[in-house]
Amino acid sequence: MTSPQIETNKTxxxxxxxVGCGRRFRSVVxxxxxxxxxxxxxxIEPVDTASKxxxxxxxxRAPRMVASEFTRDILTATSPDAVVITSPSGYHFHHxxxxxxxxxxxxxxxxxxCTSSQARQLGASAxxxxxxxxxxxxxxxxxxxxxxxxxxxxxxxxxxxYYDAIK
Numbered sequence: 083m084t085s086p087q088i089e090t091n092k093t094x095x096x097x098x099x100x101v102g103c104g105r106r107f108r109s110v111v112x113x114x115x116x117x118x119x120x121x122x123x124x125x126i127e128p129v130d131t132a133s134k135x136x137x138x139x140x141x142x143r144a145p146r147m148v149a150s151e152f153t154r155d156i157l158t159a160t161s162p163d164a165v166v167i168t169s170p171s172g173y174h175f176h177h178x179x180x181x182x183x184x185x186x187x188x189x190x191x192x193x194x195x196c197t198s199s200q201a202r203q204l205g206a207s208a209x210x211x212x213x214x215x216x217x218x219x220x221x222x223x224x225x226x227x228x229x230x231x232x233x234x235x236x237x238x239x240x241x242x243x244y245y246d247a248i249k
Contacts, residue, residue: 095121099162099186101152101177102169103127103136106191111166112139123160126152126169152177157184164189175200182207192216 098120100107115122122140124147127133137144149156157165157180165181166189167174175195181188182204194214195201204212230236 095119096163097121097123097161099124099126099152099156099160099165099181101126101165101167102173103132104168104170106168107136108139111168115166120164123147123162124149124156126150126156152180154180154184157181157186162186167191172196175204178204178212179207182209182211185209185211187211187213189213189215 122145124145126149128150133148164187167177168191171193178188178190194204
């Protein structure tokens with residue numbers, strides 16, 4: 083699996099708050115942040131065992147601030163350059179609105195919201211501070227499947243059933 087390419091700044095680490103530390107954090111976000119020389123200044127994870135696992139995994143790079151709920155106070159206390167949101171989908175809108183309301187650059191996994199009204203509200207609040215991505219497109223297995231389908235090697239595709247089992 084390859085991580086997305088991120089511009090590297092070796093002179094000054096970017097301060098990042100990470101909201102949600104599940105499978106996507108381990109498989110995509112952490113490697114990308116390390117490549118970008120980012121400093122994780124806070125981890126927001128409601129599942130105690132998951133947050134302890136991430137702190138252990140980060141070792142000496144672990145942030146001092148670990149919380150179970152994402153609030154404006156956390157952004158005030160940590161002064162991040164960016165927030166990366168990989169929390170469960172139902173929380174994306176709420177978490178992004180907190181970050182954007184504080185004027186912090188925000189990277190948000192799809193889906194951005196649960197309703198079209200929420201999506202429009204996010205768009206109106208973005209002020210060029212919101213980036214949205216489906217990180218699966220960076221996975222080697224997805225890229226291989228795309229190349230095979232586009233090449234015609236598999237013949238005419240009538241139906242695709244997809245099951246995501248990232249560990």
